[in-house]
Structure formats: structure tokens, C-alpha cells
Amino acid sequence: MMDRKAIHVLFLYGFYIGLVHASHQYYYVADPKTWTEAQTYCREKYIDLATISNDTEKKRFLDWAQNIKGSAWIGLYRDLPGWRWSAGSSDYRDWTTDGVSTSMVPEEYVAIVYKQWENHAYTHAHNFICYDERLNACHGFVLISQDKKWRDAQSYCREKHTDLATVKDAIENEKIKEIAASYTWIGLHRLGWQWSDGSNFSPTFSFSKTPTASGSKRLCVVLIRSSPAENIEWEALNCTVKKPFVCYGEVKKKTVQIHRIRFHSDVNVNNAAAQEAILDQIKKKLQEKGLPADAKLSWRKQSDGQIFHEKKDKKRENKKKKRNSRDEF
Known part of the structure; x- marks a missing residue:
């Protein structure tokens, strides 16, 4: 009679996934x-x-x-006050008003509006003036006739020129006003x-x-x-x-989910080390599908204290019975 290695079909009753929401x-x-x-x-x-x-x-x-x-x-x-320039430093200001807006905004930026300095919110989009250190004309100032939010304008100036314009004195301020559109960003900003x-x-x-x-x-x-x-x-x-x-x-609120799976094994899954290794593999697979890293997995024991129950393979059992019947005949 040939020796056959036993292949058990095991039913995993369940494992917990504990999700913590804060x-x-x-x-x-x-x-x-x-x-x-x-x-x-x-x-x-x-x-x-x-x-x-x-x-x-x-x-x-x-x-x-x-x-x-x-x-x-x-x-x-x-x-x-918290004002600073996108590039360089300058204490020059030409405020019409420097009040704190009644709106709560995370950052404020300065625009020249009809030749007056005003602080505007991050949601606005205006033309803007870049500074280019390679240019001699107009003190290196370049008007960009595109409407952009201040941060986008800053990125554009840094990529195409040097940075958004810094105003160092009254002479540069007048030059800026000469080339500015009706609403134009310069490089002054502050955290809100x-x-x-x-x-x-x-x-x-x-x-x-x-x-x-x-x-x-x-x-x-x-x-x-x-x-x-x-x-x-x-x-x-x-x-x-x-x-x-x-x-x-x-x-912290805990959400518990119970999952059941069935698998084949030819090892002793009642061994604690084997159970831990299987659970670790399950967790890795679930994390690949979006399980949070802080989720806790654990085995759920049944009323008899066991985690696994062997499920008989009916087809294999039927074949064995037929083979035994033929042998007896």
C-alpha cells in the first residue's frame, strides 16, 4: 500500500481586524x-x-x-506683521492700508491695485511682475500678462526669470507702478x-x-x-x-471586522509559530489592498477553544471508499 502525504483542508473560523479611528x-x-x-x-x-x-x-x-x-x-x-519678500530683503513699504482682513486666510500677498499696495487673499489671480537679474532695462522688472494665483506666479518667475519682484526703494516702486496692470502681484507676502x-x-x-x-x-x-x-x-x-x-x-474608537477564509495546508497549523506566520502573511496581503498600517489582526477562537477545524474532502473520501470496496472484492 502506497504512503500518501496527508493534505488537510482547514477551515479558518475567523480573524479580527481592529481599526482605530481617532x-x-x-x-x-x-x-x-x-x-x-x-x-x-x-x-x-x-x-x-x-x-x-x-x-x-x-x-x-x-x-x-x-x-x-x-x-x-x-x-x-x-x-x-510677518511680511517678507519672495527673494532678497527690503524694508520698503508703500501701504494704503495694512490692516488684518476680516476673513481668516492661511496666507496673504501684496498686489498693486491701480498703483496702490493692497494685501489680497490666496484665492485671487492677477497679472504679476517678475525680476530677472540678467536684464538691465526697467531695473530687471518684467510684467507677465497672465492671471495666476500668487504661488503659481512665484513658480513661473523662478522658472523663467529669477523671482517675483522685490521693491527696494521709492525709485523702484515708481518703475513697478509704471509697468503694472490694474491688478498685479509683487513678491511681498506673509503667513496668515x-x-x-x-x-x-x-x-x-x-x-x-x-x-x-x-x-x-x-x-x-x-x-x-x-x-x-x-x-x-x-x-x-x-x-x-x-x-x-x-x-x-x-x-479612539475601535471598529472590529471578522473575516473567514478556507485554505489547504500540510503543516501543523495548531502550532503557535505557524499561526503567527500565517497571520503575518494575511496582514501583508491586506495592506497591499489598502489595510491601514495601524490595524491589529488576531485569531478568533471558537467555542471549543480551537481556531482551525478540519473540513473533510468529500470527493477524496468517496474515492477512498470505492478503492476500499474494490480491494475487498
């Missing part, structure tokens, strides 16, 4: 502090001052803040509003009052609610004022 949990702190003190407290006790990065988080925050009365710091701030935890900022709300610098080097944002019946408003203040504040932490 969301913000907000915490109101009534003890008044300056914005910097509040930032330090939140970083020590939680994660940071409250961040509201998108419309979904904004809705969650507003629902949570229904019972807040008065004002409280959140994690939004901007440094002042930023979150304390470094999250990307996208505008989701506006100020109820026009912010004023009042000689301070930084402005910070508070939520204001005079009574529970009124809507929340946002205002930028000197960061040294003491206010209550809102921190955020993370709440």
Missing part, C-alpha cells in the same frame, strides 16, 4: 489664562488648544459648545492664520469684528457667546488677555 474631544477650562499659558496647559494635560480644521469639525465643535457662555481661547493665531498644533488651516468662518493689531506682535482667536440663545462669534484679540479656553484630546 476624533477630537473638546475640554472647556474655566481658569483664565493668557493664550500662551493656555497653550502650555493644554499641551501638558491634553494635546493642544482646540483645532477646527474643516466644516465637519466645525459642526462638531459648535454642537459641543452650545452651553459655553462668554469667551474662550481656541488654538488659532497669527504673528504680526495658523493652528497651534500645526494642522493645515482652511477658512471655515469669519470674524464678527475687524481685527486690529493694537501694537501687539501676535493676535489670537476667541469664541464669543453672550448667551446660550445667541450664535457663536469669533474675534481676534491681543494674546496677553486672560480668558478661559478650550483644549482638545483624542478619543
